[in-house]
Amino acid sequence: MEFAKGKIDLLLTGIGTLVTPVGIHPRRGEKMKQLHTINGAAIAIRDGYIVDFGQEQELLHRLQHAEITNTVDVGGRLVTPGLVDPHTHLVHAGSREHELALKRAGVPYLDILAQGGGILSTVKATRAATEQELYAKARRSLNEMLLQGVTTVEAKSGYGLTVEDELKQLRVAKQLDDTHPIDLVSTFMGAHAVPVEYKERTDAFVELIISEMLPRVAAEQLAQFCDVFCEQGVFSIEQSRRILLAGKQLGLRPKVHADEIVPLGGAELAGDVGAISAEHLLAASDEGLARMAAGNVIPVLLPGTSFNLGVKQHARARDMIDRYNLPVALATDYNPGSCPTESIQLIIMLASLHLKMTPEEILTACTLNAACALGRGGDIGSVEVGKRADLAVFDAPSISYLPYHFGINHTFGVIKNGVQVVWNREIMTEQHGVGVR
Structure with missing residues (x-):
C-alpha cells in the first residue's frame, strides 16, 4: 500500500x-x-x-x-x-446476592426460579427502574469491561417481559451504543422466563412475544438478534422454534440459550433454525454438537456461569474443537444471578482451567470467533x-x-x-x- x-x-x-x-x-x-x-x-x-x-x-x-x-x-x-464479549445481560436493575446462600446450600437454579427468584426477581427490579437508572448502572459495567480490554459487547433484553419493559431495556442499550466507546450489539430475549402474570399460561406468553413484542422490536430497529431460554420448565423446543422463526421472518437472526441444565435439544434446534450461535451448552448431546457443526452454528461458552453455580459439569470445549471442528467463542454471561462479573480475564483463566483450552484457542475465542458470533467478523x-x-x-x-x-x-x-x-x-x-x- x-x-x-x-x-x-x-x-x-x-x-x-x-x-x-x-x-x-x-x-x-x-x-x-x-x-x-x-x-x-x-x-x-x-x-x-x-x-x-x-x-x-x-x-x-x-x-x-x-x-x-x-x-x-x-x-x-x-x-x-480488542476483546469481544458476545453474551451479556448488561441492562438490568438490582442484584441478587441474597440467592448466594441458596446456591451454596445446593438449591438448584430452576428451583430458585420456580420460587419466584432468579430471573423473576430481576424482572421485578427492572420493571420498577427508569431508563436513566438502567443507563447509569449499565454504563458503570461498560466502563469495567472497557478497562478489561473489551471493545464490543452483546447486550440481551429479557428482564422486562412486557412489551414496554423489553423495549425500555433495548432503548437503553441503543443509547449506550451511541454514547459509550464500546460498541453494543443488541439481542431481543423476551423469551427469558415466563412472567408471574402468565404462570401456567406459557403458550399465551409465547403468543404475546410473537404478535406484539417482536414486531415492535423490528419496527424500531432495536435489535439484530432474537434469543430464547430453551430449557426444561421455561420454553420448550417447539415454543422456542416458533419464537425464533417468527423473529427470523422479521430480520432478527436466531441465537439460543441451549442445553444449559438438561439436554433438551436446544443445540439441535440451533442447527435446524440457522442460528448464528448456541450458548451455554453444558448438557449438549453429541447429536446436538453434530447438528451445530452441520449448520455452521458458533458455540458460545460461558465458563464463569458453571464456576459461579458450583456445578461439576462444564461445556465440552475439547470435544467441540477436536471432534466436531466447531469454532468456539467465549463470553462472560454478565448477569445479576448466575454470573455477576464483567471480567473477561476471569473467563480467560476459567477457559484454561475448566475447558482445557490453550492460550491460542482462548485468544481466538475472545476475538475473531466472538466477533463472528455477532456477525461482525468482517469488521473486527x-x-x-x-x-x-x-x-x-x-x-x-x-x-x-x-x-x-x-x-x-x-x-x-x-x-x-x-x-x-x-x-x-x-x-x-x-x-x-x-x-x-
Whole structure:
C-alpha cells in the first residue's frame, strides 16, 4: 500500500509482540490455534481503521513520506485485537446476592426460579427502574469491561417481559451504543422466563412475544438478534422454534440459550433454525454438537456461569474443537444471578482451567470467533488492513501469561476505532460521556 501522500492519524510503535488470528470467518478446530505473531511490531491507523502493520522498521520505511499526526510508543507491551464479549445481560436493575446462600446450600437454579427468584426477581427490579437508572448502572459495567480490554459487547433484553419493559431495556442499550466507546450489539430475549402474570399460561406468553413484542422490536430497529431460554420448565423446543422463526421472518437472526441444565435439544434446534450461535451448552448431546457443526452454528461458552453455580459439569470445549471442528467463542454471561462479573480475564483463566483450552484457542475465542458470533467478523476481531483499529494493550510478556497470572487486570491500554480510550490503566477520554476515572 502506498503512503507517500497519505496521512496517518495514529502510529503505534514499540509493540513487544503483536498476536492476532487472521480472517473474517470463524476459526474452527485446529485452526483456532493458528495465530499471526510479530515481534517488534507497529500499526498505522487512519480514520479509525488499520491501514498497515508489520515489523516496526519495515513499516517505518513504508511510511517515510507519510504525514503522521500522532505516534504512541506502547513500551514493549503485548498487543492483541480488542476483546469481544458476545453474551451479556448488561441492562438490568438490582442484584441478587441474597440467592448466594441458596446456591451454596445446593438449591438448584430452576428451583430458585420456580420460587419466584432468579430471573423473576430481576424482572421485578427492572420493571420498577427508569431508563436513566438502567443507563447509569449499565454504563458503570461498560466502563469495567472497557478497562478489561473489551471493545464490543452483546447486550440481551429479557428482564422486562412486557412489551414496554423489553423495549425500555433495548432503548437503553441503543443509547449506550451511541454514547459509550464500546460498541453494543443488541439481542431481543423476551423469551427469558415466563412472567408471574402468565404462570401456567406459557403458550399465551409465547403468543404475546410473537404478535406484539417482536414486531415492535423490528419496527424500531432495536435489535439484530432474537434469543430464547430453551430449557426444561421455561420454553420448550417447539415454543422456542416458533419464537425464533417468527423473529427470523422479521430480520432478527436466531441465537439460543441451549442445553444449559438438561439436554433438551436446544443445540439441535440451533442447527435446524440457522442460528448464528448456541450458548451455554453444558448438557449438549453429541447429536446436538453434530447438528451445530452441520449448520455452521458458533458455540458460545460461558465458563464463569458453571464456576459461579458450583456445578461439576462444564461445556465440552475439547470435544467441540477436536471432534466436531466447531469454532468456539467465549463470553462472560454478565448477569445479576448466575454470573455477576464483567471480567473477561476471569473467563480467560476459567477457559484454561475448566475447558482445557490453550492460550491460542482462548485468544481466538475472545476475538475473531466472538466477533463472528455477532456477525461482525468482517469488521473486527483481528488485526488486519481494512478492519477497525480496535486493540488491547496488555502488561504481559505473552498471551500465555493472561490465564497464568490470574485474579488481576492485565490491561494497560485500549484503542477503540483508532482512539486511545484507556491508557496507563485509566479511562482517559471524556468523549461519549465516559468521563475520567
